[in-house]
Amino acid sequence: MTTAETTVFETLESNVRGYCRSWPTVFETARGTWLTDENGTDYLDFFAGAGALNYGHNNPVLKRALIDYLVGDGITHGLDMSTVAKRTLLETLRELVFEPRGLDYKVQFPGPTGANAVEAALKLARKVTGRTAVLNFTNAFHGMTLGALSVTGNAAKRAGAGVPLIHATPMPYDGYLGVADDLSWMRRALDDSSSGLDRPAAVIVETVQGEGGVNIARAAWLRQLAELCADRGILLIVDDVQMGCGRTGSFFSFEFAGITPDIVTLSKSIGGYGLPMALVLMKRELDQWAPGEHNGTFRGNNAAFVTADKALRHYWADGRLEAATLAKGERLRTSLTAMVEHFGGITTRGRGLVHGLVFADSSQAAKVCRIAFENGLLVETSGSEDEVVKLLPPLTITDDELTLGLDILVRAVDIVRHAH
Structure with a gap:
């Protein structure tokens, strides 16, 4: 960046800015799996807006729908008023998402972000059960507002709250203790009246902890968790903000x-185009909100309703995207496994198109990301010590782009590993 450009960001934008520190350039355009900075340098995107761009940048199918809607003076800001765009989206959700999966959910539009959705979910669970406590899991990430931070x-993120974060108790996530955990501690503590653990309103869980380090919960563990909650009248909340919409x-x-x-x-990719949008899905009997009891000025982003509907219609009317994602995910897993076997000091884990390279020397992950950026690839770190290089490419990435990104990554790992 030039001195003038650096100055305006450094003098006017808050110190809280983060990603721009890892990727010190000024981006100007983007399409598909690529971003281009103002100097014309191209970057392959294995970040995808932290999972908000599962269908890529400026997806032409979604862009056309958005442009047509705006040119036709469609409603943009609608609070929770009934609009044609909202009705169309709700009908599409029912037809393409709920009914094929046997789900009888009602839909709440809580506000534009994942944290808004988590806050609403926690409030609803407490309202329905009359209980205040919530159980969460080690290495969880659910957002930066106070309720979301509490779980x-x-x-470091919790410290930013500035007040005590209460009414939440962490439990060991699957694999946290280094063994095949069967939730025995959680079960015992909930059933022992002398454990000091209050009966919670809800348990909130990610099936894959992205920010926590690409930690993967086993299907059997999730089934045991669901059964544990159901048997004790505890609501189970799944945070699918980053891992939903086809990521796995x-x-x-x-x-x-x-x-x-x-x-x-x-949230994130539910809007399709990167436009702000979030949903809370709840079993029908749990919809005990009074009118207006939870609201938000920007909960009715109709432009996002339009692109969300188009994304569902275009990508989820059949099984092609799911099959392609799983196939690309297997290619990714195979390549990363080969990398692990070649270099040593690294492990890998993931599902679908979210994978991580885990470095025994945590300092190496950030170095790999820096070298990757210098060679035209955007990847970020995650995990409690930033020890994981997290790969989160758009689901629409081509095979050639996936190969190119992996080639850049392996060269970056090679440079870092040979420097130590």
Whole structure:
């Protein structure tokens, strides 16, 4: 960046800015799996807006629908008024998402972000059950607002709250203790009146912890968790903000486990085009809100309704995207496994098109990301010590682009590993 450009960001934008520090350039355009900075340098995107761009940048199918809607003076801001765009989206959700999966969910539009959805889900669980406590899991990430932070594990993020984060208790996530965990501690503590653990309103869980380090919950563990909650009258909330909308293959990340959560939170790619939008899905009997009891000025982003509907119609009317995602995910897994075997000091884990390279020396992950950026690839770190290079490419990535990105990544790993 030039001195003038650096100055305006550094002097006018808050110190809270983050990603621009890892990727020090000024981006100007984007299409598909590529971003281009103002100097004409192209970058392959294995970040995808932190999972908000599953269908790529400026997806032409979604862009056409959005342009047509705006040119026709369609409603943009609608609060929770009834609009044609909202009706169309609700009908499409019922037809293409709920009915094929046997789900009888009602839909709440809580506001534009994943944290909005999590806050609404926690409030609803407490309202319905009359209980205040919530159980979350080690290494969880659910957002940066106070309620969402209370069920988030990362100490640095929690510290930003500035107030005590209460009414939430962390439990060990699958594999956290280094053994095949069968939820025995959680079960024992809930059933022992002397454990000091209050009966919670809900348990909130990610089936894949993206920010937490690409930690993967097994299907059997998730089924045991769902059964544990159901047997004790505890609501199960699945946070599918980052891992939903096809990231792991199926539309919902929990489908492979054969469970039906009481409440599901969605955001990021549900809007299709990167436009702000979030949903709370709840079992019908849980919809006990009074009118206006939870609201938000921007919960009715109709432009996002239009692109969300188009994305569902174009990508989820059949099984092609799911099959392609699983196939690309297998290619990714195979390539990363080969990388692990070649270099040593690294492990890998993932599902679908979210994978991580886990470095025994945590300092190496950030170095790999920096070298990858210098060679035209955007990847970020995750995990409690930023020890994981997280790969999150658009689901629409081509085979050639996937190969190119992996080639850049392996060269970056090679440079870092040979420097130590």
